[in-house]
Amino acid sequence: MKRVALVGMPNTGKSTLFNRITGGTARTANWPGLTVELASSRILLGGAMVQMIDLPGIYDLTGGAEDERITQTFLNQTPLDAILLVLNATQLDRQLVLALQLKALGAPLIIALNMSDEAKQAGVQINLAGLAEALGCPVLKISAKHGNGVAELKDALNRLISSHTPQQIQLSHAPESHTLHRAEAQLYTRFIQRPAILPAGPTALLDRWVLHPLLGLPLFVLMMFFLFQLTYAIGVPLQDLMKGGLEWFKTDILQTATASWPPFWSGFLVDGVFDGLSTVLTFIPIIFLFFCLMAIIEDSGYFSRAAFMMDGLMARLGMDGRGFVMLMMGFGCNVPALMGTRVIRDKKARLLTMLAIPFSLCSARLQIFLFLSGALFSPLQAPWVLLSLYFASIFISMGTALLLRGRFKSTEPFTLELPPYRFPVLRQIFLRGWGEAAGFVRLASTMIVIGVVLVWLLSNYPNPQHSYSAMIAGFFQPVLSPIGIQAELSIALMFGFVAKEVVLGALAVIAGQDGPALAHHLAQVLDPVSAYSFMLFSLTYVPCVSTIAAMRKESNSVALTTFSVVYSLVLAWVLSFIFYQGARALGF
Structure with missing residues (x-):
């Protein structure tokens, strides 16, 4: 059986994407660090049965938090046919480092830029082809919430697992995240454009009331x-x-x-x-x-x-x-x-x-x-x-x-x-x-x-x-x-x-x-x-x-x-x- 792991930082919509692909009911909520156990589901992808595993959110492959160690242990011990890395398309200035770490380890990788609808509304423009070439893996825009791009993501995932044999990565060889920040900044400057000043939007308006020191x-x-x-x-x-x-x-x-x-x-x-x-x-x-x-x-x-x-x-x-x-x-x-x-x-x-x-x-x-x-x-x-x-x-x-x-x-x-x-x-x-x-x-x-x-x-x-x-x-x-x-x-x-x-x-x-x-x-x-x-x-x-x-x-x-x-x-x-x-x- 093929095995695919969903990896990503907290609050990237990883569990929502897991539910969207598998039809599962893993709990999702809009705050960091909710997924603390391994949710798993089997789906038919192409002609192969695939086990998908939703891992706890992780900021760094070399971090020391207990929730991060769960993901690190799994990645270090489990042969995988593919890693589906979920990134928040509105926060790529601080999330590409995880992609660079996995790339350095030679992991069979596919990247899903989730919340692409929010990125578009914020005026963020992403050069997908250039980013994919620089990272050496497929990069796709999706919205797990609405299902946009998920069918294309499943097709790309099927092609990836069909062309790779199971691979076990060695996290001991992972570079420290702080050594990759310059490379992350260069990638962001080359392939992502965003307005100098983002519009305030409804979030800022609501927060004036919700976060008010007296009314909140x-x-x-x-x-x-x-x-x-x-x-x-x-x-x-x-x-x-x-x-x-x-x-x-x-x-x-x-x-x-x-x-x-x-x-x-x-x-x-x-x-x-x-x-x-x-x-x-x-x-x-x-x-x-x-x-x-x-x-x-x-x-x-x-x-x-x-x-x-x-x-x-x-x-x-x-x-x-x-x-x-x-x-x-x-x-x-x-x-x-x-x-x-x-x-x-x-x-x-x-x-x-x-x-x-x-x-x-x-x-x-x-x-x-x-x-x-x-x-x-x-x-x-x-x-x-x-x-x-x-x-x-x-x-x-x-x-x-x-x-x-x-x-x-x-x-x-x-x-x-x-x-x-x-x-x-x-x-x-x-x-x-x-x-x-x-x-x-x-x-x-x-x-x-x-x-x-x-x-x-x-x-x-x-x-x-x-x-x-x-x-x-x-x-x-x-x-x-x-x-x-x-x-x-x-x-x-x-x-x-x-x-x-x-x-x-x-x-x-x-x-x-x-x-x-x-x-x-x-x-x-x-x-x-x-x-x-x-x-x-x-x-x-x-x-x-x-x-x-x-x-x-x-x-x-x-x-x-x-x-x-x-x-x-x-x-x-x-x-x-x-x-x-x-x-x-x-x-x-």
């Missing part, structure tokens, strides 16, 4: 609130439709089919597996919609501005703007956010960021909060409740960094490139939402099913009146009562340690209700104060097993991972205690 942060809060409002306004009706469909299937199909079964097995399937799973699955429309909206904000370039705005504050906490970007990534899932810390080159700053990330409100916790806020608060209150939890997660993360910064002092300077604002492509928006929803369904078909089955067994053995879950609930009662959490909810919290997605399914099984019936049941056993205490505890306490495993792997420290688990559990109880007892003391 309120605008960010308003943007996130609008996202939540839109999620509720569109997602809840879709969720109700799905609930109705699942309820019809349960009543007219499943219960009818299992009516003659023994009570144990019918209860196991209907009240255990189906009720638990259907409660979780009703969130597919909201998950899809939420991440489609998040993709718009991410791909537009707005989150890079958020990181820039927050850098001054983050520096006081011992982190920098990149740490804030990682916290934003954690809103999707804590695991890739932890992996993303590889772009932070100072070890102490990286470890401090890793300790803060597990408090980011991930999509798994989001499902719990969407359900409870919708069930226990009015339609006008619910978005504010959700927004408060998002900002609580940020404040808890920042407070953790502030508390621990003395042990993780860093002096690394912070640099972050602000890309121009871009209109996201509908296809990429859809792929982001589809990928998150599909991943959730895959998880629901395995981990969540196992979790709800175990909860059902605990709730029904030895018998429903004196079950193991009741024993566990009684054991945790003295600990949970001071924070307003019903003892029966301890089972859901316990299984939430495995995966937060299991919590809702566990609640459905424990209550013996699903959908609206479950919401009504919870409204009877939880008032708004105790419900918020439960959500605050769920936000803060021990992260899921996957997050713990990722922290252990990325930090290479059992001590740090153990501290993170114990600290989060203690902090969750203390914060919930302060909130619950304080609210009760004030008469709520």
Whole structure:
């Protein structure tokens, strides 16, 4: 099988091109350093099957950052039929050095000048033929976002891999980038022309408001609130439709089919597996919609501005703007956010960021909060409740960094490139939402099913009146009562340690209700104060097993991972205690 590696600096649209060529769903976002694992896909190119690998962004073949070492190790150890180098056509004055390094190593190379549409709008003119002759490899203009030039790129790639045998390059022979800057400047002067003064454009106009020292942060809060409002306004009706469909299937199909079964097995399937799973699955429309909206904000370039705005504050906490970007990534899932810390080159700053990330409100916790806020608060209150939890997660993360910064002092300077604002492509928006929803369904078909089955067994053995879950609930009662959490909810919290997605399914099984019936049941056993205490505890306490495993792997420290688990559990109880007892003391 032929093998092609996509190489390029961060923020060149490499992952977008990967998705465009392969039809894959590798996550793309308009900020540097997002791709931290190797995304791979097989495609038929010409008459050959080709494996394409999307490598993490790299500035220099001889650099020492951890994310760069991943790419360097891969290139140094893997025979390749071709290297597809993706460069930003608007930034060739500082990106051609990577092409010169690969050329010096004799790599089988093809260069794609991405974002050529933006370069044209900026008045940048590129002599493709001259640049290709000077570099000794094909050079093509493309727009991965719109697909322009991608067909021609695939044809050129097919010709290249057909005429080359697999080759393994030796990075030990790569010239240092600083020795190539003069050659880079000469290439740029000979083959690229650009206006002496670039037009300000819409990016500069928008940044006057978005980066305003007084208005920037309120605008960010308003943007996130609008996202939540839109999620509720569109997602809840879709969720109700799905609930109705699942309820019809349960009543007219499943219960009818299992009516003659023994009570144990019918209860196991209907009240255990189906009720638990259907409660979780009703969130597919909201998950899809939420991440489609998040993709718009991410791909537009707005989150890079958020990181820039927050850098001054983050520096006081011992982190920098990149740490804030990682916290934003954690809103999707804590695991890739932890992996993303590889772009932070100072070890102490990286470890401090890793300790803060597990408090980011991930999509798994989001499902719990969407359900409870919708069930226990009015339609006008619910978005504010959700927004408060998002900002609580940020404040808890920042407070953790502030508390621990003395042990993780860093002096690394912070640099972050602000890309121009871009209109996201509908296809990429859809792929982001589809990928998150599909991943959730895959998880629901395995981990969540196992979790709800175990909860059902605990709730029904030895018998429903004196079950193991009741024993566990009684054991945790003295600990949970001071924070307003019903003892029966301890089972859901316990299984939430495995995966937060299991919590809702566990609640459905424990209550013996699903959908609206479950919401009504919870409204009877939880008032708004105790419900918020439960959500605050769920936000803060021990992260899921996957997050713990990722922290252990990325930090290479059992001590740090153990501290993170114990600290989060203690902090969750203390914060919930302060909130619950304080609210009760004030008469709520």
